Amino acid sequence: MSQQTLSPLNALSLAGILNPLFPTDLRHTRTETDNALECRNIFLLGAQGKGKTTTTQSLALMLGRKYGITNTIFAIQIAGIDRLLSIPTKIAGKCWLLCAEDITLAKIPRTDINRFFQVRHLIQEYTGIREGMAVTVFNSHTFHGLEKNLRDTFDALIIKSVPTNPYDRGMLSRFFDRWMLKDFGKHWTIDKALVWTPECDPGVLVRVDEPPKGAIENTIVKRSILRQLFNR
Secondary structure, three states: OOHHHHHHHHHOEHHHHHHHHOOOOOOOOOOOOOOOOEEEEEEEEOOOOOOHHHHHHHHHHHHHHHHOHHHEEEEEEEOOOHHHHHOHHHOOOOEEEEEEEOOOOOOOOHHHHHHHOOHHHHHHHHHOOOOOEEEEEEEEOOOOOOOHHHHOOOOEEEEOOOOOOHHHHHHHOOOOOHHHHHHHHHOOOOOEEEEEEOOEEEEEEEEOOOOOOOOEEEEEEOOEEEEEEOOO
């Protein structure tokens, strides 16, 4: 696919590109024991100071507007996932956005990784809720800096800056055209990102809109940040 055929998509926003991943009509339970919670996994890649947190906040606001601000739980943990699995999963809602931030080269216990792949069941176990949307975001400075089991499968790949090491650039070229990676690295701005999804292959350049001030409330929980959206 040529640069010319992709150029009309460059004006699209992050929310517009990711929107198809999150249906308005979610699955419903069919039996008394059925777990109909849906899951999406997003890999967010970028160096320090490139706007990864703002990007996740923009996603949180999009999900809040789609599934209800008061029904959306947004939690961030720095350098780990244990509290993501044990704190926000106990809060009743319709949508859970769980972000593991600055997780590059983090030593994550195998038991936590196993529990991560059971996040739907954790929410059901803790809250009794069996319908909704659980979204996980892994935020890393490098592609290969993320634990292999956590980067093997994702529904979207968001690039906030292009790594300089050839190993990561070679991997990213499987998802994005090389001209796109080169151009983004040369003309980088904090309000832009490259996004790949199965529907947007080999990826597109999007605009990242910063949420309005006051849209998100922060509460610090040890090394974690629990963010819940205001009722608007």
